[in-house]
């Protein structure tokens with residue numbers, strides 16, 4: 144059974160808040176208008192079709208932190224946990240002495256996480272008003288979620304608040320600076336401006352976190368390779384990527400048509416991530 148959360152209300156709430164408990168998930172969501180994230184409730188049915196939790200490695204930062212906390216379980220949080228793939232990989236393959244919590248602002252994504260997870264506390268809520276006590280976690284990760292947060296300054300204040308002194312924050316995910324030749328940008332050029340406006344560059348992340356009292360390291364990794372055009376066509380039709388969900392129907396149809404008429408069987412593709420690890424100093 145999924146553990147029932149003990150959730151404390153945040154001191155201030157940005158907008159109206161709904162609280163209810165449904166199917167083992169504690170619902171606690173500020174209702175705000177967001178433009179940087181698509182409607183994940185619509186994407187949820189397609190999301191897991193293109194992704195396997197088995198492809199996700201156990202988190203190396205968690206592995207490093209666990210031995211130092213042998214007196215009690217490490218308290219770890221994933222913000223924007225989506226359908227729970229990262230959490231599932233951690234529970235199955237990571238150290239057992241970790242108490243995991245996931246929070247997400249999409250009910251439909253959480254319902255899918257709920258179906259695959261046991262012994263993980265799942266909370267419906269938003270990063271802008273985290274319903275957790277100050278210093279509640281030793282480790283917080285935003286995996287492929289930080290670019291979605293519409294108020295990143297507020298998000299960082301909240302993330303910092305819930306991390307204990309000497310605790311860790313990780314912001315990990317695909318990033319435009321590391322994948323300039325990504326197939327999505329080539330066939331759907333409107334997505335470039337969308338990503339440039341919502342992603343923070345590695346420099347900005349580094350400097351903002353430093354100024355907020357973290358010791359920061361940022362690593363960027365890119366991978367260029369040839370991929371089968373057919374697999375890209377199938378992926379584009381799924382429309383599970385937020386970039387494809389955020390462009391309008393006309394731009395989507397034009398991109399799909401140019402991808403469908405691509406004469407080459409294989410094309411160049413670049414994937415790349417930015418991985419920020421930051422230790423709270425005070």
Ligand SMILES: C[S@@+](CC[C@H](N)C(=O)[O-])C[C@H]1O[C@@H](n2cnc3c(N)ncnc32)[C@H](O)[C@@H]1O
Nearest residue numbers: 183223224225247248249252269270286288291
């Ligand atoms: C690309 S998915 C990543 C899901 C998961 N971390 C993974 O790696 O598969 C981004 C998730 O962030 C969530 N999200 C977006 N904005 C959020 C916010 N302000 N607070 C909490 N979650 C948010 C979305 O609902 C979505 O489930």
